Amino acid sequence: MVAVILSLLRKQAKHDALQVIWVILAIMLGCAGLSSVLILNDAARSDYQNVASHPLAKLVQQQPSLSILGEISKTALPLTRDDYHLLRMRGLTHAIALSKTTLPVSSDSNASAVTLYGIDAPALASLVQPQRLGALDPLGLLTSGVATHRDVILAIEHYAYANTNAEVTPLQIIENSHPQTRDAQPMGLLDMHAYFALFQANSVEVPLRVVLVSFDMQSAAQDTLIRQVKAQLPPDYQLTEWSAPIDAVAVTQSFHLNLLAMAMVMFVVCLFIVINALNLLIAGRLTLYRTLRQLGVGRLVLVKCTLIELLVYCLIATTIGVIAGHFIAVLLAPTLSLTLAGLFNIDIGLTQIDGLPLFLPVLLVTLLATAASAIMPLRQLTQHLSRRQYFSESTFNGTSTRANRPHLLLFTALVLAAVTFTLVMMGQSLPVVFVAIASLLLTGIVSLFWLYPRVLTRLQKCTRSCHPLMQWSVAHARQIGFKTKLASAAFFIALATHIGMNLMVDSFRTATLHWLDSRLVASDYVYGDKDSLVELHRYLSQQNRDSILRYRVEAEITPSPLPQSSQQSGPIRVYSYPTNAEYRRALADSALTDENWALFESGQGLLVNQQYAIRSQLNAGDDVVVTINEVSTTFRIAGIYMDYGNPFAQAMLPLSAFVSSQSAASGLIRLAEADISVMATALSGTDIQLPDTVTHYSRDEILALSLQAFDRTFVITHALNIVTLLVAVFSLTTSILLLERDNRHVSGLLRSLGVRQWQLTASLFSQYGLLCVVTALWATPFGVILAWLLTHKVNLFAFQWQFPLVLSASQIAQAIVISLAIVCLLSLVPILRGQRYSIRERLQCND
Amino acid sequence: MQRLIRIFSVCLLAVLAGCSPAPETHTEDTEDVALFGGLTASDKLSSPLAQVTKGVRLHFPADHQAHPDFAIEWWYFTANLVDADNPKRHYSLQYTLFRFNTGDAVSNAWSDGQIFMAHAALHNAEQHWFEERFARAGAAGVFQQPFSIRLDDWLWRAEGDSLLPAELNLAWADVSVNLTLSSHGPLVLHGEKGYSEKSANGSHASYYYSQPFIQVSGTAQIAGEPVSLSGQGWYDHEWTSQLLDENTLGWDWFSIHLEDGRKLMAFRMQLRNQLDHVTGTLVSAEGETRTLAPSSITLTPTTYSEGPSSNRYPSEWRIHIPEHGIDISTQPMKDDQWNRGRFSYYEGAIRVSGTHNGVGFMELTGY
Known part of the structure; x- marks a missing residue:
């Protein structure tokens, strides 16, 4: 029996091709979104392993005794060149430094980006003892290598040009010889000297990855090495073994969480489409189902067969979806790498994608979600095919009466609102805030269901009886409101998220722009090695030009008195900060009182960044002990300054604490202990010849570069936002298709009563438009609340910084108008599609 | 890579000298040309390198530091040691730091255009522990205050800006060495006040001084077993840009502690199309130096052995300095004292007998 029914359904599917494709497309969209995010997340997470294993792949391949045991990191700061040297000088000679960058390549090539790795080739060569040399000696990287990839050469030349005098260094390309990595973006391996020459000419603060490499060691010896390294590491360093689960830092976790949350929003929206698409499919087959019932086929058999059919669609859609997800991930990876490498130090290399481990969980989630989505349509189908329903006049429209009870809806909305409020007020972690966001959106949806009929009832009452078509339109809009x-709900989620994210990004951009504008006091900034900067500073002083050296040291900062629950957080960077009036004005956001500024000026006060203050629960006025090279001094926190985009804790001391040993902070920081990292001076438009060892940026250049980086960072957010919105629109269109089918006889009746086709089209269009406008208007306040949650809660817990929410009417209007425009345009498709039926055909249609 | 091989090879070549009783001329057909054939000064060296010139006075402690404008430089320490609990049990130690000017046009935050290579070797009668390491400036180099010679955790660390007294700490494989070094004599300038000619026609030269009067004591941990060590050490520091050419083929070099307290440095330099250049320095127990003209010293191989790549090399020598009544023979302390680095060379302890007894080191390259 089942086989016969399935055969019938298969044949029917040919007739219902559009609906079937619609269902598959809906499932596929969800799968593609989910799998692409899973791939990207996985790639980002495993970057800690892949970063070294891939650039070293060729070496490893030819040096089978070489293996990577783990990664050394610092508790609170990125590792720099000096840290690396310190490690090696402590005898950690198996620690090898890596750095990487991803470059875009020319558009006429197959690859869209290339990842270049710098490696400390001499250090690696020290491990590979000559008597055990394989085919490739790491020393070869110092002077030779064959650049075999045209795109890489282009990219290198481009950067060499950008770095003016940097020499184009021969490059060794890691060939993607493994089948699973063949499609991955090409990678190049350079000696660190060449890497620095090309990309980081004069910065000693380039974040490094330091991996622990063993050569020719049995596993027991490797274990011994790991134990030795752990024992030798300075207190604020840690070794993460690669055989153990990667304990990513909080920033990275938030990145994964953010991406996953976005994917879940998209997936949930897709489920709405699946429900609608299933309704559409089932509605189209009602005649067949009824006939089969009349022939004595049981309802359960029909449900079972429909589920089997769905299973087949799931398999097809998941397969295509995972493949599409892979392509989306590959497409997005270079952009993500370019934008996130700086912010999170993550590289989305996508060098290894295992099909089956990805397909199976996605399939499982899809099957469960599709089964859940099918419950409502199938339940209605069984009710519809019951003897009682069969003789009733009802149509299959995918609605449930239970949810239409207004008091229940209102009560649910109020409860959800209370839950949301409680979570927001009490929640002290990122997952709780995400739950609050979900609860907020649910509150919005439930309240929308409650609100919508009330708004239309009121509107209906306001409509004059002399306009019967208008009255019918409003009444019908109310009816379809239940049906859609x-x-x-999908449209509401998408739009509220869209508005929330846009407001958040806009506020962040405004805050960053304002912050940069006020903080960049000097007209020019010069970065380079200490000696060159000191020399340049001296020269500029002789030329009577203003210049300021900025110093940096690493210091342990502990609250005084030490709270009982405090944890050792490791050293943080302390920078010098000038005490001129203009530099004070640059800290206007910090709300520094005259008293506190005087404290800072006198060398008794310390400024800390917001991240550090929040993490360490410090406030202005608190005392802290600053320890530099075992010399401890107590300071009072004079102020907390904004430091957007910096994931690390930081503090500032007056310039005098660095320059003069006779200052109030006497002897705290000797010049010999401080690194000079930045010099601010007036250089633009002068004929001063800067040495090659320094890099010069004008204020405008820094501003432009910073905003460029900012905008790139949020490209992916915007992309996901738009995708979610499109998916919601797709869902709405599906719903309208279903309605159009349901209401075909009604429209036929209206046409037969003399209503013209254009009037009918306009009327239907206004009904759907009304639905969307009400949804959009209701989504707006929820979007604003969401934006507040993102700026004040998510950012706080994820990055430990906050910025004021800017309610830009233009941003909100733009989001609403664009969304409505897309919805209206797409809703025309089913409306216009309905026009092809004659009045007779419409009247005959009573399904 | 080829450039680096050249630089390293030349560097090793340049670790000095020797002589032969009947000066020999090396031509294009000489077998050893093949080994070092094509050794040319790097065409990548972007800025003109400093050249060794006669008449330059060396200043200390400033000249203990690196001279990065020169192509190559090395700080070389060797020690003939015995087990304090069993004086018949001999050990020999080598710690060397080489510096190369890589000629990279652009210096940056990672590199200043210099690369360092260090060798550490310890011999006892049965075993040889050797390791080769590389690093760029930062993790490696020679530092002023206190004076130190470092590559990673291999460290010669003096108390002030002078060479000695100092502590030497080395650890590699299952060996660690912690020695205290002190001097009981002055620095020795070779050649003409530190200007050391490496060829008869004066085309090759280096700045070269030594501290041959080093008293060594301390301990070693060998596979977890402590050994008390004491003995005599020899320190060389040399820098030049004039050995980076294809004419430098190899050398035989000796540093010898004679039992009467005198020290002898002698080398034979092998150059393409030139007679071997043989010279040396004899140092009295008080530190007075006598430069040995080529006519006053002969170095004669007396026994040949087979090296690790079946290469034939002179393992035993006769050193004859008639003017000073020295006629000695050298025998290696043990067979096979080749350092098998990327560029293998012989560096091993020797025993001296004849008119004088003593101990020392022999270095052979180009075989």
Whole structure:
């Protein structure tokens, strides 16, 4: 029996090709989104392993005794060149430094980006003892190598040009010889000297990755090495073994969480489409189902067969979806790498994608979600095919009466609102805030269901009886509001998220721009090695030009008295800060009182960045002990300054604490202990010839570069936002298709009563438009609340910084108008599609 | 890579000298040309390198430091040691730091255009522990205050800006060495006040001084077993840009502690199309130096052995300095004292007998 029914359904599917494709497309969209995010997340997470294993792949391949045991990191700061040298001088000679960068390549090539790795080739060569040399000696990287990839040469030349005098260094390309990595972006391996020459000419603060490499060691010896390294590491360093689960830092976790949350929003929206698409499919087959019932086929058999059919669609859609997800991930990876490498030090290399481990969980999630989505349509189908329902006049429209009870809806909305409020007020972690966001969106949806009929009832009452078509339109809009509630919910989520994210990004951009504008006091900034900067500073002083050296040291900062629950957080960077009036004005956001500024000026006060203050629960006025090279001095926190985009804790001391040993902070920081990292001076438009060892940026250049980096960072957010919105629109269109089918006889009746086709089209269009406008207007306040949650809660817990929410009417209007425009345009498709039926055909249609 | 091989090879070549009783001329057909054939000064060296010139006075402690404008430089320490609990049990130690000017046009935050290579070797009668390391400036180099010679955790660390007294700490494989070094004599300038000619026609030269009067004591941990060590050490520091050419083929070099307290440095330099250049320095127990003209010293191989790549090398020598009544023979303390680095060379302890007894080191390259 089942086989016969399945055969019938298969044949029917040919007739319902559009609906079937619609279902598959809906599932596929969800799968593609989910799998692409899973791939990207996985690639980012495993970057800690892949970063070294891939550039070293060729070496490893030819040096089978070489293996990577783990990664050394610092508790609170990125590792720099000096840290690396310190490690090696402590005898950690198996620690090898790596750095990487991803470059875009020319558009006429197959690859869209290339990842270049710098490696400390001499250090690696020290491990590979000559008597055990394989085919490739790491020393070869110092002077030779064959650049075999045209795109890489282009990229290198481009950067060499950008770095003016940097020499184009021969490059060794790691060939993607493994089948699973063949599609991955090409990678190049350079000696660190060449890498620095090309990309980081004069910065000693380039974040490094330091991996622990063993050569020719049995596993027991490797274990011994790991134990030795752990014992030898300075207190604020740690070794993460690669055989153990990667304990990513909080920033990275938030990145994964953010991406996953976005994917879940998209997946949930897709489920709404699946429900609608299933309704559409089932509605189209009602005649067949009824006939089969009349022939004595049981309802359960029909449900079972429909589920089997769905299973087949799931398999097809998941397969295509995972493949599409892979392509999306590959497409997004270079952009993500370019934008996130700086912010999170993550590289989305996508060098290894295992099909089956990805396909199986996605399939499982899809099957469960599709089964859940199918419950409502199938339940309605069984009710519809019951003897009682069969003789009733009802149509299959995918609605449930239970959810239409207004008091229940209102009560649910109020409860959800209370839950949301409680979570927001009490929640002290990122996952709780995400739950609060989900609860907020649910509150919005439930309240929308409650609100919508009330708004239309009021509107209906306001409509004059002399306009019967208008009255019918409003009444019908109210009716379809129930029928399209799932699609409306999807649209609501997408739009509220869209508004929330846009407001958050806009506020962040405004805050960053303002912050940069006020903080960049000097007209020019010069970065380079200490000696060159000191020399340049001296020269500029002789030329009567203003210049300021900025010093940096690493210091342990502990609250005084030490709270009982405090944890050792490791050293943080302390920078010098001038005490001129203009530099004080640059800290206007920090709300520094005259008293506190005087404290800072006198060398008794310390400024800390917001991240550090929040993490360490410090406030202005608190005392802290600053320890530099075992010399401890107590300071009072004079102020907390904004430091957007910096994931690390930081503090500032007056310039005098660095320059003069006779200052109030006497002897705290001797010049010999401080690194000079930045010099601010007036150089633009002068004929001063800067040495090659320094890099010069004008204020405008820094501003432009910073905003460029900022905008790139949020490209992916915007992309996901738009995708979610499109998916919601897709859902709404599906719903309208279903309605159009349901209402075909009604429209036929209206046409037969003399209503013209254009009037009918306009009327239907206004009904759907009304639905969308109400949804959009209701989504707006929820979007604003969401934006507040993102700026004040998510950012606080994820990055430990906050910025004021800017309610830009233009941003909100833009989001609403664009969304409505897309919805309206797409809703025309089913409306216009309905026009092809004659009045007779419409009237005959009573399904 | 080829450039680096050249630089390293030349560097090793340049670790000095020797002589032969009947000066020999090396031509294009000489077998050893093949080994070092094509050794040319790097065409990548972007800025003109400093050249060794006669008449330059060396200043200390400033000249203990690196001279990065010169192509190559090395700080070379060797020690003939015995087990304090069993004086018949001999050990020999080598710690060397080489510096190369890589000629990279652009210096940056990672590199100043210099690369360092260090060798550490310890011999006892049965075993040889050797390791080769590389690093760029930062993790390696020679530092002023206190004076130190470092590559990673291999460290010669003096108390002030002078060479000695100092502590030497080395650890590699299952060996660690912690020695205290002190001097009981002055620095020795070779050649003409530190200007050391390496060829008869004066085309090759280096700045070269030594501290041959080093008293060594301390301990070693060998596979977890402590050994008390004491003995005599020899320190060389040399820098030049004039050995980076294809004419430098190899050398035979000796540093010898004679039992009467005198020290002898002698080398034979092998150059393409030139007679071997033989010279040396004899140092009295008080530190007075006598430069040995080529006519006053002969170095004669007396026994040949087979090296690790079946290469034939002179393992035993006769050193004859008639003017000073020295006629000695050298025998290696043990067979096979080749350092098998990327560029293998012989560096091993020797025993001296004849008119005088003593101990020392022999270095052979180009075989």
